[in-house]
Amino acid sequence: MTNLPDPARFAHITDWVFDLDNTLYPHHCNLFSQIDMRMTTYVSQLLDLPREEARALQKELYRQHGTTLRGLMERHQVDPDDFLEKVHDIDYSWIEPDPALGEAIRALPGRKFIFTNGSRSHAERAAERLGVSDHFEDIFDIVAAGLTPKPAKESYDLFVALHRIVGPNAVMFEDIARNLRAPKEIGMTTVLIVPRNFEPTYSEIWERDPDQADAVDYVTDDLKAFLKAVAAR
Known part of the structure; x- marks a missing residue:
């Protein structure tokens, strides 16, 4: 290497x-931090969890399923289009x-x-x-x-x-x-x-x-x- x-x-x-x-x-540029926070919010609202618990679950899903979305689809039958739209509703001006x-x-x-x-x-x-x-x-x-x-x-x-x-x-x-x-x-x-x-x-x-x-x-x-x-x- x-x-x-x-x-x-x-x-x-x-x-x-x-x-x-x-x-x-x-x-x-830290753009992904916005997506990361929106995923936590999505999990929190979906399952009515406090943010700390939602974030822990989000990362568990990521580790076990490759993406948080895949884990949510398999465990909770979420609509992928809804998830993708909401977590990518971010401020792209952070990119230079x-x-x-x-x-x-x-x-x-x-x-x-x-x-x-x-x-x-x-x-x-x-x-x-x-x-x-x-x-x-x-x-x-x-x-x-x-x-x-x-x-x-x-x-x-x-x-x-x-x-x-x-x-x-x-x-x-x-x-x-x-x-x-x-x-x-x-x-x-x-x-x-x-x-x-x-x-x-x-x-x-x-x-x-x-x-x-x-x-x-x-x-x-x-x-x-x-x-x-x-x-x-």
């Missing part, structure tokens, strides 16, 4: 796949536009995709605010995945089949290491995005995934610089 990309190792890549939250837009990132993505040869456990509308609004939306062929969201979230293999299978992606010709960028396991197994190059300066700022210990290191080819705290280095070939 190295933090510096060798452009020659990316010369064969034809498909570039990006997670959204804390990957395309940076961790330090990044034209240079858009240019770095545009310069990559081949197709580019967003692959997110969030909703398409959330991805569209975040990408528009960031200034990168025009550079992507498609957004593959939780609905396109049949409401089965990453890291489930079925989600990746649907994505790969839909877009006829050949694993060894693709690279995936993610901020959660376990979400790189399935891409790695089908031959994708994998890049883990971490907070700037490699700061250990994750609030939930289960997002660190130390046992998933062999699923990660590269680690970077600067997506833009990484893409520019790759494209420099």
Whole structure:
């Protein structure tokens, strides 16, 4: 594992796949904290629980089912559309536009995709605010995945089949290491995005995934610089 990309190792890549939250837009803008709080509110109101109990349940569902939504669907038969609409009703001005990132993505040869456990509308609004939306062929969201979230293999299978992606010709960028396991197994190059300066700022210990290191080819705290280095070939 190295933090510096060798452009020659990316010369064969034809498909570039990006997670959204804390990957395309940076961790330090803290946008996901709004979604996190809205999920707590949703669980609290749904089950008439105090916020502390609702938050503990929210994180339990996340750990056991991959997403809070999946857990709520399986345990409480919630309407996924209602959940997705309410938890993504947030202030996107927290994202700073990044034209240079858009240019770095545009310069990559081949197709580019967003692959997110969030909703398409959330991805569209975040990408528009960031200034990168025009550079992507498609957004593959939780609905396109049949409401089965990453890291489930079925989600990746649907994505790969839909877009006829050949694993060894693709690279995936993610901020959660376990979400790189399935891409790695089908031959994708994998890049883990971490907070700037490699700061250990994750609030939930289960997002660190130390046992998933062999699923990660590269680690970077600067997506833009990484893409520019790759494209420099």
